[in-house]
Amino acid sequence: MKLKTTLDAPVPPFDRARRERCGLATTPRVLQQHFVRHGHFEWSADREGGLGTCCARLDRADWRDPEEDTDRHAAYSCGRSLSFGKWRLKETYSGSVSDKHVRAYFDETEFRVNVRCLNGADRATMLVGRFMATPRCTLRMITGHRAPRAPLWISAPRLETIPLVG
8 A cells, every 4th residue: 555645735825926026927837836845745766777775875876967968957847856856865865775675765755845834733644644554564575585695704813824023
């Protein structure tokens, strides 16, 4: 069951009167952009050949902004929101994001970005409701089974490898 990461309406609500006082038009695109910035930020990730199933970290090419790649930029209409979301994701996880878990990282960051304008009590109420609606997961359910491998040998240096000083 996927939990909702967006709000039903922007917070704060769009202020048409303020835009009119400033002499600015209110178009459907302006309304949509406001909602993206105030409660409806969503993103997705895909890779040619599909996302990986291992825990290899994303690399520099994966973190590039669409502005750096004109073909990819044409597909995005909310570039600043995307850059902000990526910044939040890097800030939270120090860039340690893997293909295998990218959707979970995205969902958490979407939620954080979308509820940042709510007051503390509303955020807490929403978060507690999410905890109650989430089924329990064991660590084994999250990580899966690890492939068999040889044990790691950790040892101290042998005495004969230490230089004789003094």
